[in-house]
Amino acid sequence: MLSPLSPEGGAAATGGRSLAARSSSATAAAGRPARQPATKRAGRLVLAALSLVLIAISMALIGAVALLGPSAAVPNLPSGFPWPLFYLHSGPGSGLVTWCLWLAVAAAAGGLTAGLLAVRRGWQPRPQLLIAGSLIAVLGLMLLPPIGSKDLMDDAVYGRIAARGYSPYKVTPKDFAATGDPIANLRTRHWQNDPSPYGPLMTVTQEAASGLAGDSGAKTMFWLKVWNALAFLAVALALDRMLRSDPARRTRAHLLWTANPLMLLAVMAGGHNDVLGVIFGVLALAAFRRADFMNGLLAGVLAGTAIVLKAPLGLVGAGLAIAAIRSPRALAGLALGGCAVVLPTYALAGKLAITAVTSETGRAFSTYQPWQLLARLAPSLGTLTRADQVALAASIVLAGLLLWRMPAGPAEFPAVRPALALVLAWLIFSPQQRTWYDVMIFPLLALMPATRLDWITIVRAAAAAIAQLPGNITPANDLPWLQRDFNALNTVAVPAVLAVLAIVLVGLCLTGRTAAGLAHRKIRGAPKHAVPG
Numbered sequence: 001m002l003s004p005l006s007p008e009g010g011a012a013a014t015g016g017r018s019l020a021a022r023s024s025s026a027t028a029a030a031g032r033p034a035r036q037p038a039t040k041r042a043g044r045l046v047l048a049a050l051s052l053v054l055i056a057i058s059m060a061l062i063g064a065v066a067l068l069g070p071s072a073a074v075p076n077l078p079s080g081f082p083w084p085l086f087y088l089h090s091g092p093g094s095g096l097v098t099w100c101l102w103l104a105v106a107a108a109a110g111g112l113t114a115g116l117l118a119v120r121r122g123w124q125p126r127p128q129l130l131i132a133g134s135l136i137a138v139l140g141l142m143l144l145p146p147i148g149s150k151d152l153m154d155d156a157v158y159g160r161i162a163a164r165g166y167s168p169y170k171v172t173p174k175d176f177a178a179t180g181d182p183i184a185n186l187r188t189r190h191w192q193n194d195p196s197p198y199g200p201l202m203t204v205t206q207e208a209a210s211g212l213a214g215d216s217g218a219k220t221m222f223w224l225k226v227w228n229a230l231a232f233l234a235v236a237l238a239l240d241r242m243l244r245s246d247p248a249r250r251t252r253a254h255l256l257w258t259a260n261p262l263m264l265l266a267v268m269a270g271g272h273n274d275v276l277g278v279i280f281g282v283l284a285l286a287a288f289r290r291a292d293f294m295n296g297l298l299a300g301v302l303a304g305t306a307i308v309l310k311a312p313l314g315l316v317g318a319g320l321a322i323a324a325i326r327s328p329r330a331l332a333g334l335a336l337g338g339c340a341v342v343l344p345t346y347a348l349a350g351k352l353a354i355t356a357v358t359s360e361t362g363r364a365f366s367t368y369q370p371w372q373l374l375a376r377l378a379p380s381l382g383t384l385t386r387a388d389q390v391a392l393a394a395s396i397v398l399a400g401l402l403l404w405r406m407p408a409g410p411a412e413f414p415a416v417r418p419a420l421a422l423v424l425a426w427l428i429f430s431p432q433q434r435t436w437y438d439v440m441i442f443p444l445l446a447l448m449p450a451t452r453l454d455w456i457t458i459v460r461a462a463a464a465a466i467a468q469l470p471g472n473i474t475p476a477n478d479l480p481w482l483q484r485d486f487n488a489l490n491t492v493a494v495p496a497v498l499a500v501l502a503i504v505l506v507g508l509c510l511t512g513r514t515a516a517g518l519a520h521r522k523i524r525g526a527p528k529h530a531v532p533g
Helices: 009-018 019-031 038-068 094-121 126-141 152-162 171-178 182-186 200-213 218-241 246-259 262-269 272-289 293-309 311-323 326-349 352-362 372-376 384-405 416-429 435-440 440-448 453-468 480-511
Strands: none
Touching: 019 038, 019 440, 019 480, 038 094, 038 262, 094 246, 094 262, 094 480, 126 218, 126 262, 126 272, 152 171, 152 182, 152 200, 152 218, 171 182, 182 218, 182 440, 200 218, 200 272, 200 293, 200 326, 200 435, 218 262, 218 272, 218 440, 246 384, 246 440, 262 272, 262 435, 262 453, 272 293, 272 416, 272 440, 293 311, 293 326, 311 326, 311 352, 311 416, 311 435, 326 352, 372 480, 384 416, 384 480, 416 435, 416 453, 416 480, 435 440, 435 453, 440 453, 453 480
16 A cells, blocks of 8 residues: 555545646645756856856956056057046057967856856846946946057047048048147048048037047047947947846846946957947847837837948848748838938938948958968959959848748747848958947847857857957067067967857758757758738
8 A cells, every 4th residue: 555655655545636626736736936956056156156257257357457557459549638538658568568468358258158058057147246346347438548459549530530520421531630639640541541441420420529628639539439348338238127027038148238247358358339230230129029010110210220320230220131031011121211311311411421431341451351262272352352252142141041040039029130241250250350240149048948058159259359459569578479479369370260150050950959058959941920910
C-alpha cells in the first residue's frame, strides 16, 4: 500500500480534492518564481559582479586618459578655463595611454559579455542603478577633452564657419583660416580641405554651439558634447520606455546602450555626433507600431529628421518601408513624412550640401577595413570604386540573408528587425569603417531578443575600437613598438577579425543558427509585417 507521505501516495490521498482546489494550488504555484539551484544562482551573481566591475574599470580608464591631458590619445586643445574642457598637463607617455585604452576596450567587451550572460540566466538589477551610473559617466566625460579622434575639433570649425555667415559646404576650414578667425586654428590636416560632410540639421547644431561659445574653441567643443550627452540620454530613456513592460529586455537594453563603455567611448569620450541622428531613428521605430497612414506619417517625419542629421540613417527609413510593404497607406505616410522634412531642408541648404554629403561614400578606405586582405589577392579591389561596388553587392546579399534568417524582432515595433538587418549588413562590408558607426547598431540590437548577433556585434565594436585607438599618434609621441603594433593591428589583425566575423555571420544565416542558445534552432524566415491599419 502506498504511504500518504510518498509522492505517489500523496497524489492518491489527495485524489478526492475538488478540481477547484487543485486548480487554485496550481495557480498559486505558477505565480511563484521557481527556485533555482544554488550553483546556478551563484554563477549568475558571479557574472553580474564581473560585469559591473569590468564596466567600472573600463570607464575609469577612459576617464583617466582624458583627464591626464594631451597625449597620443588626447589632442592639444586651447584652454577654456574656468569653462570646460578640463584636463591636466601631465604629459602621459604614449605607451601608457595606449595600453590603458586597449585595456579599457577589452574590459568593456568582457563586461558586456558577462552582463548579457547574467541577464540570460535571470539577473535583473534595478534599471535606475544602471542609469545612474551612466549619468555620472556621461556628465564626467562631457567635461573632459575628446580622446581617440580630432573630429570634435573639425566640428567646432564647421560650426564657426556657419556662425560667421559662411556656408560650410562651400568654405573649407583652410579657406576659413584666411579670415584670421581663432577657431580656424582647430582645423586638422585630414579635413582642412574638405567641406562639411554633415547634413544641414547637424550644421545647425554646430552653429548653435559656436554661437553659445563665442571665440572659445574649448567652449564650442563643450557645447557640442552637451548636445551629444542630451541625445545619448534621450536614447537611453527611449529604450527604457519602449521596453518598460519586460524587465529582462529592459536590463539588456541598458547594458547594450546606457551602461555600454564602447558607446560612451564613441559618443561622449570621442565626441562623435552620430548619436544626434540615432535618437530620431529610434523614435521613428517607436512611432511605427501599426502600418497605417498616421503612424507612417509620424515615423516618416522622425526618420527624415534623422537623415538630414546623418545621411546613412536612411537605412532606418528603408527598414520602415520594408515593415510597411503590405500597406500602401503606411508607405504613403512614410514617404510624405520623410519628404516633408528632407526636401525643404536640403532645398534651403543648397545643392552643395547634397554634393558634400554624397561625396562621403567616395572617401578613402579606413585603415582597418577587411577588403584590404582580399585586395592583396586581387589588386583591382584596391581601387575605391571597385571595392565600393563589391561591398555594395555583398551588403545587399547579406541584408537579404538577415531578413530571411534573422530571428523575429519585437512584435510591437515591427520595423526594428529590418532596420537592424540593413544597418548591420552595410557596416559589416563597408570599406569605410569607423568604430563610432556602431552607434547605429547597438540601439537596434537592444530592442531585439538575445541572439548570437550580440557576440558578433560586441567583438566587432571592440576590434574596431582597438584599431582606432589611441588615435593621435604623431612623430612627437611615436614609439617604434607602438607604430609597429599599430600597423600590425590595422593591416592584419583587425581586418582578419572583421573578415572572420563577416564569414561567421553569413554562415549563421545560411544555417539558421542566429538565434541564441546552444542547440540548433532553425529560423523560419522573416516575421509578419506590421498589421495593416
